Amino acid sequence: MDVAKLAGVSRQVAGSVLNGAMGNNSRASEATVQRITQAAEQLNYKPNLAAMRLRGRRAHLYGLLVASAGDPLRAMLVQQLDVEAAKHECQMLIANTLLEEGKAYPNRFDGRVEEFAHRGVDGILCAVHAWHRCDRAGLIKAQPNTVFYDDPNIPGAACVVPDIAGAVRKSVAYLVGKGRRRIALVTMSRTLPWHLERVKGYKAELAAQGLPFDRSLLLVAEEIGMQPLDDSGSDTSLDYPAELPQVVIDRLIVDAKADAVICHDDFLAAFLLRRLRAKGLAVPKDVAVVGYLDHALDSFTDPPLTTVNPQYHLAAENMVRMLERLIQNEPLSRSERTVRVEPKLVTRESA
Amino acid sequence: MDVAKLAGVSRQVAGSVLNGAMGNNSRASEATVQRITQAAEQLNYKPNLAAMRLRGRRAHLYGLLVASAGDPLRAMLVQQLDVEAAKHECQMLIANTLLEEGKAYPNRFDGRVEEFAHRGVDGILCAVHAWHRCDRAGLIKAQPNTVFYDDPNIPGAACVVPDIAGAVRKSVAYLVGKGRRRIALVTMSRTLPWHLERVKGYKAELAAQGLPFDRSLLLVAEEIGMQPLDDSGSDTSLDYPAELPQVVIDRLIVDAKADAVICHDDFLAAFLLRRLRAKGLAVPKDVAVVGYLDHALDSFTDPPLTTVNPQYHLAAENMVRMLERLIQNEPLSRSERTVRVEPKLVTRESA
DNA sequence: CTGAAAGCGCTTACAG
DNA sequence: CTGAAAGCGCTTACAG
Numbered sequence: 001m002d003v004a005k006l007a008g009v010s011r012q013v014a015g016s017v018l019n020g021a022m023g024n025n026s027r028a029s030e031a032t033v034q035r036i037t038q039a040a041e042q043l044n045y046k047p048n049l050a051a052m053r054l055r056g057r058r059a060h061l062y063g064l065l066v067a068s069a070g071d072p073l074r075a076m077l078v079q080q081l082d083v084e085a086a087k088h089e090c091q092m093l094i095a096n097t098l099l100e101e102g103k104a105y106p107n108r109f110d111g112r113v114e115e116f117a118h119r120g121v122d123g124i125l126c127a128v129h130a131w132h133r134c135d136r137a138g139l140i141k142a143q144p145n146t147v148f149y150d151d152p153n154i155p156g157a158a159c160v161v162p163d164i165a166g167a168v169r170k171s172v173a174y175l176v177g178k179g180r181r182r183i184a185l186v187t188m189s190r191t192l193p194w195h196l197e198r199v200k201g202y203k204a205e206l207a208a209q210g211l212p213f214d215r216s217l218l219l220v221a222e223e224i225g226m227q228p229l230d231d232s233g234s235d236t237s238l239d240y241p242a243e244l245p246q247v248v249i250d251r252l253i254v255d256a257k258a259d260a261v262i263c264h265d266d267f268l269a270a271f272l273l274r275r276l277r278a279k280g281l282a283v284p285k286d287v288a289v290v291g292y293l294d295h296a297l298d299s300f301t302d303p304p305l306t307t308v309n310p311q312y313h314l315a316a317e318n319m320v321r322m323l324e325r326l327i328q329n330e331p332l333s334r335s336e337r338t339v340r341v342e343p344k345l346v347t348r349e350s351a
Numbered sequence: 352m353d354v355a356k357l358a359g360v361s362r363q364v365a366g367s368v369l370n371g372a373m374g375n376n377s378r379a380s381e382a383t384v385q386r387i388t389q390a391a392e393q394l395n396y397k398p399n400l401a402a403m404r405l406r407g408r409r410a411h412l413y414g415l416l417v418a419s420a421g422d423p424l425r426a427m428l429v430q431q432l433d434v435e436a437a438k439h440e441c442q443m444l445i446a447n448t449l450l451e452e453g454k455a456y457p458n459r460f461d462g463r464v465e466e467f468a469h470r471g472v473d474g475i476l477c478a479v480h481a482w483h484r485c486d487r488a489g490l491i492k493a494q495p496n497t498v499f500y501d502d503p504n505i506p507g508a509a510c511v512v513p514d515i516a517g518a519v520r521k522s523v524a525y526l527v528g529k530g531r532r533r534i535a536l537v538t539m540s541r542t543l544p545w546h547l548e549r550v551k552g553y554k555a556e557l558a559a560q561g562l563p564f565d566r567s568l569l570l571v572a573e574e575i576g577m578q579p580l581d582d583s584g585s586d587t588s589l590d591y592p593a594e595l596p597q598v599v600i601d602r603l604i605v606d607a608k609a610d611a612v613i614c615h616d617d618f619l620a621a622f623l624l625r626r627l628r629a630k631g632l633a634v635p636k637d638v639a640v641v642g643y644l645d646h647a648l649d650s651f652t653d654p655p656l657t658t659v660n661p662q663y664h665l666a667a668e669n670m671v672r673m674l675e676r677l678i679q680n681e682p683l684s685r686s687e688r689t690v691r692v693e694p695k696l697v698t699r700e701s702a
Numbered sequence: 703c704t705g706a707a708a709g710c711g712c713t714t715a716c717a718g
Numbered sequence: 719c720t721g722a723a724a725g726c727g728c729t730t731a732c733a734g
Contacts, residue, residue: 012713013720046469051711053401054726064445070430070663072423072647079421082447086459091470094415094445096433108437118397119442270651277653296423297648300621302628312421363729364704402727405710705734711726718721 006039014040053120060090062323063116063124065109065139067098067132072296077127077149080316088324093121097128109134113142123147123323130194145326147319151193151338158332160318160339164194164292165201167308167343168262171290172205174306174345175260180288184217184258186248186268188226195220198264216256219248221264240267245275253287260351266291270301273350277302288351303349314341365391404471411441413674414467414475416460416490418449418483423647428478428500431667439675444472448479460485464493474498474674481545496677498670502544502689509683511669511690515545515643516552518659518694519613522641523556525657525696526611531639535568535609537599537619539577546571549615567607570599572615591618596626604638611702617642621652624701628653639702654700665692 014036039045053059062085066074078094085092095112109128116124123145128134130150137154140146148159168185175183185202187195203213226241245268252258263269269291276283283289283303291298294309318339325332365387390396404410413436417425429445436443446463460479467475474496479485487503499510519536526534536553538546554564577592596619603609614620620642627634634640634654642649645660669690676683 011711012722016713048405048711049470050401050404051726052713054399054405054711054728055713056726057713068430069420069433070427072426075423075426075429076421078426078429078445079419079447082420082445083450086446086450091444091446091466093442094429094433095437095442096430099434099437115442119400267651274651274653295647297651300618300625300648300652302625302653362727363706399727402710403729405712405727406729407710408729703734705732707732708730710729713726714724716721716723718719 006043058122058327059120061119061121062090062092062320063113063119063121063143064092064094065097065112065116065124065126065128066094067096067128069094069096071129073293074127074129077312077316080313081125081127081320083313084316084320088320090122092125093119097132097134107132107134110138113139117142122327125149125319125323126152145323147323147326149315149319153193156337158322158326158337160315160322160341162310162315163340163342164197165204166340167292167310168198168201169205169208170343170345171262171292171308172202173209174347175262175288175290175351176209176211178260178284178288178351180260181211182214182217182256182258183211183260183262184219184248184252184256185262186219186221186244186252187264188221190220190222195264202262214256217252217258219252221247240271244268245272248272249275249279249281253281258287260288260290262290262292264292266293266295266298266305266307269305269307269350270297273301273303273305284349284351290351294346298346298348301350306348306351307346308343309346310343311341409473409678410471412444412470412472413441413671414444414446414464414470414472414494416446416448416463416467416475416477416479418447418479420445420447422480424644425478425480428663428667431664432476432478432671434664435667435671439671441473443476444470448483448485458483458485461489464490468493473678476500476670476674477503496674498674498677500666500670504544507688509673509677509688511666511673511692513661513666514691514693515548516555517691518643518661519549519552520556520559521694521696522613522643522659523553524560525698526613526639526641526702527560527562529611529635529639529702531611532562533565533568533607533609534562534611534613535570535599535603535607536613537570537572537595537603538615539572541571541573546615553613565607568603568609570603572598591622595619596623599623600626600630600632604632609638611639611641613641613643615643617644617646617649617656617658620656620658620701621648624652624654624656635700635702641702645697649697649699652701657699657702658697659694660697661694662692 064078064081066078069075069078082092093116097107097109097112099108124139124143125147126139127149136152140154140157148157151159151161172183185198187198189195206213221241221244224247226244248261252261261272263272269289273283273289276287281287291305291307294307298305298307318341415429415432417429420426420429433443444467448458448460448463450459475490475494476498477490478500481501488505491497491505491508499508502510502512523534536549538549540546557564572592572595575598577595599612603612612623614623620640624634624640627638632638642656642658645658649656649658669692673690
């Protein structure tokens with residue numbers, strides 16, 4: 001170590017000062033510390049990460065699992081996670097779990113977790129969509145320092161979730177403020193937590209606004225024979241039941257006289273907008289439409305889509321903060337283990 | 352090393368067999384190799400990467416530079432690069448160079464290159480958009496094993512580029528096949544290579560189809576006082592000159608009687624579609640519209656947008672292949688250093 | 703053909 | 719308070 005020579009001290013002393021070895025009790029006088037620090041700066045000294053790891057220091061490396069990094073929804077989270085990792089002076093490995101192109105998308109989840117373990121990451125950020133089946137319990141076992149985006153429903157697991165009920169509440173409140181009184185909600189599943197949350201938020205805000213809950217304004221796609229997304233296809237969220245927009249128009253707008261529709265996500269909202277125009281219904285004049293996700297497509301629908309942004313930067317901030325706490329073995333209380341991120345309404349012209 | 356014990360050989364012999372140390376001349380008999388391999392499998396032996404690196408073996412790690420991983424355009428490339436890296440048994444670090452949120456986006460390019468160097472990556476994949484100013488020459492100097500997406504215009508640099516002239520040729524040929532005869536082209540810059548390529552492909556295919564080149568059908572935004580993208584704003588490609596779609600309609604469709612418009616990218620195409628509808632012009636009946644990029648928004652425009660897909664999976668395959676050649680010190684001839692990827696026409700309803 | 707030793711650059715005990 | 723030594727798990731020379 002040239003730094004030691006330049007500063008006129010032994011390698012060990014220099015090491016203890018520069019790399020904070022031996023805990024915090026640095027073993028050198030003020031002046032020596034100064035000399036060493038200066039020498040290091042002068043020589044642009046960077047400790048060898050491989051050697052540090054070999055001696056058991058942490059890698060300052062996170063692993064990020066994502067079904068497909070190309071998914072425009074996750075991409076924003078990937079970016080924000082890197083931003084946060086950089087703040088903690090860590091780097092991030094990225095790993096798609098759906099590796100193949102072509103028709104088949106075998107899930108390489110377990111294999112990629114092993115790769116991360118082999119590389120010696122300090123912890124794992126798992127942003128694989130909830131609807132992909134994979135061994136999340138096994139992941140936690142292999143790497144206890146794991147934080148999920150979306151609740152994996154595993155006792156003790158740390159996760160960050162968007163406040164989906166809050167998203168619907170904000171949508172309802174906004175629409176009421178715009179004078180809408182017959183606000184409809186479309187969800188996909190009768191049983192999945194994500195959808196139950198939506199209904200919960202919907203009812204809560206209607207009540208808060210003094211509006212009645214009208215069952216005819218609630219459309220659950222699964223109840224009319226349409227299946228929610230599962231693991232079978234690719235990762236795209238485009239595989240909507242093609243008939244759903246028409247059903248929304250028939251049941252909610254024509255039959256139930258809805259003057260606003262809160263869609264389960266932006267994709268449905270975008271399809272609905274197109275269908276509404278084809279039917280000669282004006283948005284937002286005849287009916288207002290609100291989405292969820294704030295997808296890149298929203299500025300290009302006609303009219304541009306009012307939606308709710310899941311605030312990925314806040315999610316990322318919380319995920320990395322939690323991960324660092326896990327890495328440093330700080331205990332997380334039950335309530336700290338699930339962080340709810342408040343989404344934000346983004347108003348455009350559709351509502 | 353327990354494997355050696357189980358197989359009844361010394362640590363070194365086991366090492367030479369398992370990790371391919373000492374070049375290829377493994378120093379053990381058939382039977383011994385068998386025993387060692389079996390023992391390793393049984394104990395699920397994985398060599399310690401940190402130790403290997405400390406002894407100078409490669410890290411099996413790529414660094415990926417991207418302006419913003421959240422950019423839906425780059426996200427697909429990120430995904431495909433990971434797929435290819437995995438095929439080469441490498442992992443990929445990701446680093447945004449535009450780190451901040453808020454208004455300011457200071458470019459951390461150099462810092463992130465240093466981080467990669469410090470981590471000891473084998474090579475770097477640089478997918479930072481061409482219009483971002485950053486020290487690409489310095490990158491190559493710091494890490495000669497670098498492959499770019501988009502041509503950095505540095506002598507000797509290895510890069511993969513989409514065949515943008517070919518993309519325009521395919522668009523023109525397709526439109527001619529659909530009976531269009533007055534095909535217009537919109538590009539942004541008068542001088543940037545990317546735009547010159549477009550014009551080149553446009554003229555070449557018109558000639559090939561026996562159609563005349565009509566200068567009134569070519570609109571260069573810069574020539575009418577609109578600036579192409581630069582590094583000043585965020586990374587979004589949404590910052591179009593808002594008037595451009597109207598100018599396209601006035602000059603190309605009304606004045607020059609174009610029956611088809613090839614747009615510089617999907618964003619312009621999407622804005623144009625909306626404007627055309629507002630003006631009561633039918634697409635594709637009155638005028639056909641073709642984009643470029645195959646962005647996720649294209650299925651949601653009305654009508655869905657015919658476009659050209661840059662084939663990121665092929666680009667990724669070539670980038671990683673080239674990077675591996677650089678890492679293994681294989682010489683790349685001048686012509687091998689620039690790989691052109693043939694894009695693919697994706698037909699939807701707009702043309 | 704096989705084994706013992708040195709060393710990569712650190713950290714962490716232990717000795718002066 | 720400071721220095722010399724051992725060792726993390728490998729690879730690579732060198733010796734038997």
